[in-house]
Amino acid sequence: MKAGRSRRDIFALAAAALVCGAAPALAQDTVKIGVIMPMTGPFQSVGWQTNAAVKLFIDKNGSTVAGKKIEVILKDDGGVPDNAKRIAQEMIVRDKVNVLFGFGLTPIAMAVAPLATEAKVPMIVTVASTSVVVDRSPYIVRTIQTVPQVANIIGQWSAKSGIKSVVSIVSDYAPGHEMEDWYAKAFEKEGGKVLERVRVPLANPDFAPFLQRARDASPDGIFAFVPAGVGAIFAKQFIERGLDKTGIRFVVMSDVLDDDLLNGMGDPVIGFVSGGPYSIAHDSATNKEFVKAFRAANNNRRPNIVSVSAYDGMEVIYRALKATNGAADGPTLVNAMKGLTWESPRGPVLIDPATRDIVQNVYMRKVERRDGELYSVEFQTFPAVKDPTR
Numbered sequence: 001m002k003a004g005r006s007r008r009d010i011f012a013l014a015a016a017a018l019v020c021g022a023a024p025a026l027a028q029d030t031v032k033i034g035v036i037m038p039m040t041g042p043f044q045s046v047g048w049q050t051n052a053a054v055k056l057f058i059d060k061n062g063s064t065v066a067g068k069k070i071e072v073i074l075k076d077d078g079g080v081p082d083n084a085k086r087i088a089q090e091m092i093v094r095d096k097v098n099v100l101f102g103f104g105l106t107p108i109a110m111a112v113a114p115l116a117t118e119a120k121v122p123m124i125v126t127v128a129s130t131s132v133v134v135d136r137s138p139y140i141v142r143t144i145q146t147v148p149q150v151a152n153i154i155g156q157w158s159a160k161s162g163i164k165s166v167v168s169i170v171s172d173y174a175p176g177h178e179m180e181d182w183y184a185k186a187f188e189k190e191g192g193k194v195l196e197r198v199r200v201p202l203a204n205p206d207f208a209p210f211l212q213r214a215r216d217a218s219p220d221g222i223f224a225f226v227p228a229g230v231g232a233i234f235a236k237q238f239i240e241r242g243l244d245k246t247g248i249r250f251v252v253m254s255d256v257l258d259d260d261l262l263n264g265m266g267d268p269v270i271g272f273v274s275g276g277p278y279s280i281a282h283d284s285a286t287n288k289e290f291v292k293a294f295r296a297a298n299n300n301r302r303p304n305i306v307s308v309s310a311y312d313g314m315e316v317i318y319r320a321l322k323a324t325n326g327a328a329d330g331p332t333l334v335n336a337m338k339g340l341t342w343e344s345p346r347g348p349v350l351i352d353p354a355t356r357d358i359v360q361n362v363y364m365r366k367v368e369r370r371d372g373e374l375y376s377v378e379f380q381t382f383p384a385v386k387d388p389t390r
Contacts, residue, residue: 031068031328034097036084038104039076046104046127046306052298053310065318066326081111088112092119098328106130106174113137120330126309130174131389134356139330141337141356144309145277146387147178153362153382154275155186158251163221165193167214170225172199179225195219207237221249224256231256239268259304262374272367274376277360278305278346281375290345308345355390
């Protein structure tokens, strides 16, 4: 009997050893991506666009890359930095994610960055655009834009297009402050004058009184920036205040005329000019394929720069995993992301190996109606633009 029990004990120990040995192997065969985005609240459209793009990318490219199974874990932070920080901590410690992904606002990216650094987990920033974000962690790679990268171009264009004076209106948080500074710097360098700088509360914004202040200043133009998702409110109140009939020219960051929301703004926005890295009207085969697939998968809803950035964020992860033959430790993966270049729906892009920011075309666009829909149609291209702060 003792001998029998001994054999059973040996078999049990051997089985336990096999199970214990298999667990790390299974874990290593899966790359977990922790997506942190606002799926509720005023910025929920940003979260929806991100989630839709991630799903589309995996549907097109498969859920396995370099022998690794891709698992996406999506959590809603409601646009609140403290929520995002708690969620990121749980994802790192409990879920053992290999990559953090998303970050709908600059304060959220800032809150999570120290955790990424401490855990040595790559952090793909697909929305937060303040220039300094990438400096907060050597593990951050950004796929959307930087504020100066776009505002600098719009400021130059505004002055050269005959606008001599502006009032700037921006959301009162770090990207808005950076936006007004870089726009003003470029605009005034070319001979323009900023008459007034107006800042609007980020939470529950009512733009009407600020638009009236701008109107009272009688500028040639208004330059505006608000986060993606609330641009429709801004455009609606611009029209309600009658500013579209004053002759004041309206020049904005692309966020204000978000592709996702543009159709609902109506004919009064026709002729509005914006600057940015992406429009669904971008004339390339890659973009046409992307837009067609996105709309087919999402009940004809349109993609925007947020979904393109998320789609490109997944591209960065897949390309890096292929380059490392599936190695997913943080330092190796981030190093493989540096210098990546590919044809995005927005045009040719590069992850700058020195800054880990994206280098891309910036386009000036004008709203037109085509085939019954409103589009921001590109009319001037500024190629391979880097963040001018670096």
